[in-house]
Amino acid sequence: MELEPGLIFAIAIGAALLLIVGTAVAIGVGLITLDRGVRRARLGSAGPYTPVVQPEEPRAVAVSTPPTPSPLTQAVMRGGYVEVPATLGLGHTKLGMWAFLGSEMIFFTSLIGAFLLFRTTGEISPGDLRHFQEPVPIIGLPAVLLVAINTFILLTSSFSVVMGLDAVIEQKPRQARAFLLGVLALGAIFVGIQGVEWSNLFREGVTPSESIFGTSFFVLTGFHGMHVIVGLLWLVLFLLPRGFRGGLMPADAGSVEIFGLYWHFVDIVWIVLFTIIYLI
Amino acid sequence: MTHPQEIELSTHTHKRPNYLLVFFGLLALTVFEVAITYLGVPDAILTAGLLAFMLFKVILVALFYMHLRVDSKWFTYIFLIPLPFVLLILAALYFEAQK
Numbered sequence: 228m229e230l231e232p233g234l235i236f237a238i239a240i241g242a243a244l245l246l247i248v249g250t251a252v253a254i255g256v257g258l259i260t261l262d263r264g265v266r267r268a269r270l271g272s273a274g275p276y277t278p279v280v281q282p283e284e285p286r287a288v289a290v291s292t293p294p295t296p297s298p299l300t301q302a303v304m305r306g307g308y309v310e311v312p313a314t315l316g317l318g319h320t321k322l323g324m325w326a327f328l329g330s331e332m333i334f335f336t337s338l339i340g341a342f343l344l345f346r347t348t349g350e351i352s353p354g355d356l357r358h359f360q361e362p363v364p365i366i367g368l369p370a371v372l373l374v375a376i377n378t379f380i381l382l383t384s385s386f387s388v389v390m391g392l393d394a395v396i397e398q399k400p401r402q403a404r405a406f407l408l409g410v411l412a413l414g415a416i417f418v419g420i421q422g423v424e425w426s427n428l429f430r431e432g433v434t435p436s437e438s439i440f441g442t443s444f445f446v447l448t449g450f451h452g453m454h455v456i457v458g459l460l461w462l463v464l465f466l467l468p469r470g471f472r473g474g475l476m477p478a479d480a481g482s483v484e485i486f487g488l489y490w491h492f493v494d495i496v497w498i499v500l501f502t503i504i505y506l507i
Numbered sequence: 508m509t510h511p512q513e514i515e516l517s518t519h520t521h522k523r524p525n526y527l528l529v530f531f532g533l534l535a536l537t538v539f540e541v542a543i544t545y546l547g548v549p550d551a552i553l554t555a556g557l558l559a560f561m562l563f564k565v566i567l568v569a570l571f572y573m574h575l576r577v578d579s580k581w582f583t584y585i586f587l588i589p590l591p592f593v594l595l596i597l598a599a600l601y602f603e604a605q606k
Contacts, residue, residue, distance in 0.1 A: 238603060242596060249592030257585045264581070297578045317581055325582045329589040336593045340600040347604035375541045379534060386530040389572050393523055491572045495565050501537075502561040506544050507554050 242337045250330040257326060261317075302396050302480070324485050328492045335496050338450065339503055342443045355433075355440035359505055363427045370424055371505050377420045378501050381455075384413035385494040388487045395483050400474030403483070407466055407475075410490070414459045421452050444504065451500060454493045461486055529571045536560050536567075 300318070345351040359371045366373060391406030425445070428434075435445040466486060469475055475483065540560045543553060570576040575583050 238600075241599065245592060245596055245599075249589060249595075253585075253588040253592065257588055260584070261581065299574050299578050317579055321582070322585070325585045329586055332586075332589050333592050333596070336596050340596050343597075344600045344604050347601075371544075372541070375537065378537055382530065382533045382537070385568065385572050386526060389523075389526050393526075488573055491568055494572075495568050498561060498564045498568070502540065502557050506540055506557050 242340070246330075246333050246337055249333050253329050253333075254326050257329075261322070299484075318481060320481065320485055321488070324488050328488065331492060331496075335450070335499075338443075338447050339499065342447055342503065345439050345443055350439040351443060352440075355438065358428060358431055358433060361427075361431065363423060364430075366423070370427060373420060373424060374501060374505050377417055377424075378497065380413050380417050380420070381494050381497050384410045384417070385491050387413065388483075388490050392480065392483045392487050395475045395480045396477060398477055400470070400476060403475040404467070404470035407462060407470060407483075411459060411462050411467065414455055414462075418452060418455055418459070421448065447500060447504065451493070451496055454496070458486070458490050458493060461489070524571045524576070526571065529567055533564055533567060536564050 342351070359374070360369050362368060363370050363373055368376075387406045387409040391403050391410065394400075394403035394406055425448075428441075428444075433441045433444070435441050466475070466479075466483065469479055469482075540557055543556060548556070569586070575586070
């Protein structure tokens with residue numbers, strides 16, 4: 228089925244509007260809900276958050292005490308990471324990162340949805356996907372197996388991030404630095420292997436402008452790759468310098484946690500892309 | 508005077524999930540995913556199976572690595588708010604493909 232260029236344009240505009248409106252509504256609803264929670268908590272507790280228990284008046288405490296931060300947030304706070312609002316116990320940066328990840332979810336859905344649409348309409352044919360079964364020169368493995376190895380690498384990097392965060396919380400700065408260096412190495416290898424796969428496709432004549440398959444594939448994997456590179460820059464410019472200067476201390480746990488959220492989301496996107504593009 | 512809850516906070520030991528187990532679970536699921544594509548399973552079952560494995564992996568990462576299982580429920584709500592829009596986009600594209 229051929230789609231009219233005007234229709235494609237209309238779909239693109241519709242998707243972009245949905246993306247913008249959806250993101251705005253999602254953030255708006257989230258903020259309003261949070262604001263209500265904050266107001267409710269403030270109604271009973273004048274002044275900053277103090278985790279006070281008054282056993283002699285258990286009913287009054289239940290009404291007036293703001294929600295206790297989760298164990299993870301408490302662990303981060305104990306290390307000296309103080310950017311935690313008084314009422315709900317939610318860090319501004321962490322809250323912002325989650326809202327950002329919500330918008331990223333809609334962004335990638337639009338791209339993945341377009342890929343699925345072209346698969347359904349036959350504009351991306353089984354013949355296009357056969358490229359993934361071709362062996363990659365030098366390595367000799369089919370591209371899909373090479374990408375499976377790349378998936379292992381990204382999953383390992385996610386594991387390394389959580390271990391790094393734990394090492395920071397448990398005041399083991401050398402270990403934390405080693406784990407984050409591991410993330411840097413694994414992320415760089417991931418981007419390198421992606422480059423090998425791309426160059427193989429170029430050699431076979433698949434380019435971004437050559438076909439709908441090429442456009443969809445390179446846009447999807449390209450945007451994901453850009454996210455990985457941004458994560459690596461984050462490590463190199465902000466976290467690792469701290470790790471080498473004075474060591475990552477418990478006060479840095481919040482920063483490592485925020486980076487981890489971003490990195491794990493990038494991992495989740497790859498889990499979805501691997502299944503949708505290479506396996507189905 | 509030290510408060511009872513302060514004592515509880517200061518002696519709290521950082522309990523972590525078994526990250527290694529989650530990691531091996533993710534690896535095993537990925538191996539299964541790749542393996543079943545070579546088994547000649549009918550397309551419909553293969554697609555359903557692959558999507559189920561994918562969803563399970565996503566949930567594992569979100570719950571354990573992103574700490575949604577132990578962290579404040581607010582973050583889970585914020586992460587889930589865009590889901591209806593995700594479904595809306597996919598539904599719009601699906602109906603477009605049916606034309």
